Amino acid sequence: MPNISADKTSLRQKGGSLNRTRFVPYLFVAPFVIFFLLVYLYPLIMTVIMSFQKIDGPNHHEFIGVKNYLKLNTRDFQMALQTSGRYAFWDVIVLTIFPLLVACVLHSGLAKGTSFFKSLFFIPSLTSIIVAGIVFRLAFGTLETATVNRVMTALGLQPVKWLSYAGPGNFVLILLTLWRWNGVNIVYYLSGLQSIPADHYEAAQIDGANAFQKFFHVTLPGIRPVLIYVITITVLGGFSMFTESVALWQQNNAGGVGRTIVGYMYMVGFKKNNLGLASAVGLVLLALVVAVNLIQLFLMGFFRKED
């Protein structure tokens, strides 16, 4: 008898742990799944549906086929595409290379006071982008008496109407983004650099590699996963940028200089109350970002099998 009861207990325990093993993983992923379904998938499906509709108030949803997509063939939307494309291109170049160089200098130990500089570079990312945008907007004002134009004049250069034209406007936007996000990317790169074993550099040294060879053949391959991550989020951030341009240009976007695709979507959806067209803009943006990201990941060998 005692044996039978012991068997029962062990069975019960076995069954309990079996149930637990089956149940617990679902429990752990449940918050993500619920969040994903409610906050990502449902809105995505609704956006697809709405992009084929004309929406006039809560009870007026009329299917209009691809009319919303055809309406994107406007100068305004093309300007928004150009602005976002131009910004994303320079954003990726500047925000990938500059923080990498700074991180390498900070990591190499060549410079003194590295902790101080790490904090200095990181502090702007803690500030409000709206406040920073207002400071930048006033500093890069159109008048000759604006701060930056005074510096330009003192250097013997012509004053520039910074925010009035696409080229200089994009420059200010990139400068603002670099100032703000440089520190964050430095932190990513530093974590990557610290994971490269020192003996790799020693081996390169013994083989007679110079500093550039070490950088291209040891450092870059060593931080490849971090590099892929940084470029991916920078592409994403570049195309979905909105706040920085609003902070610099406010609601006015003369010549579309500061109106990005998200800015265009916001304007169409809320200022023109055309949620159907705004949904179509959103989906075009999604397709664009996915395509660019896939190409970039493919080029960087993300899908290649590790040797």
Add this chain to the structure above:
Amino acid sequence: MKKLLAVVLTLSLMLCAFGALAEGEPIHLTLWTFQELHTELYKTMLDKWNAEPGKPALDIDFQVFPYEDMHNKLTIALQSGEGAPDLVDIEINMFANYLKGDIGLAPMNEYVEPIADHLVMSRLNNYAKDGKYYGIDHHIGATVMFYNTSILEAAGVDYTAIKTWDDFHEAGKTVLEKTGKPMIVWESADCWSVYPMVNQHGGDWLTPDGQVRMDEPVVINTLAFMKSMLDDGTAIPCPGGWTHTEEYWGWMNGGNCAAVCMPFWYLDRFTNYMPDLAGQMKIAAMPEWSDGGHKSAQMGGTGTAVVASSANADIAKEFLAYACLSFDGCVTTWKICGFDPILKDVYGSEEMKAPNKFFEYYDQDIFSVLSEVLDDIPDTCISEYFPSATDIVKTQMAYRLVELREDPEQIARDCAEELRSLID
């Protein structure tokens, strides 16, 4: 069970007692606005309302939001059918958005129609659809000229002698030659230069049935005139892009430009942001076009509306009419906001002549200027696609004219084509 019943009964009795008490409580309303100045008007009128015997006591919660936020919140509240306030200030460029499909606003006809002859109805037509008036404006927004007499005197120009835009241009050449300063600025990032000029000239962006008018000769001619002033330096692009920037105010306040053409409500921008020009600025009627057109143009505005789904819509409508359509309300509007009220009866009344900061700043009979033009202000066509038209003017027409100096005819054609492509 008995105990439970006793508790329920006691609670019900208490609720009834509170209900009886609540009858003496004021009716609670919520009002959203993006313009803090308006709340001063409403608060003053609310105090007067509550002091009047026979009026039900009101308690209004004034919620001030940034411009964009408030309109976004309203769009979402009306789209979803939940969370809207009882009363709301809607900016004129956004109003057409709320007149689509099932209109979520309550018509004010019962208050407007009996006094229609006394009101500047062209203002209320901006907020109307199918004969129903959904918004009450606070002002006419007649566009006038603000002249800096110090600069004009230094150049030997008498602003009262400027009768046409050609005179204005000639005066500009003299001012530029004698003082090196421009006569006027044109906005490159907003519509407050292009639209009043086109509208006064007899043009508009749309017809009431949605036909595009942007490429009509009147628009092209107006743009060509503006460009001619830019070409010889008598007009320059507005510092900061438009006349509501810190850059422009600081620059204008420094006495760097002889004039600005803006609606009457710009009165308080001078008193608030350009105090150094006190006593130097004078208001005059817009110069007229030699080939026709009108004396002025009505620009900007806010249609205050009652949300139809409000539980207290009737009382909200009564208060709105009291605050914005009554004689007292309109006089208070002038006193507090410096606006040109929409009730014609107030002009010439003693109440409007009482000294205030505006009379002190401009030191002239402001209303004589206004009465000159009141009889000839054209309607503006605020239809469903007006927000799209305004956006095209802001982002393309004004910018390409003022910053890029492109061919007016080409600009007008491109903008018209863009607007047509957005219309169903």
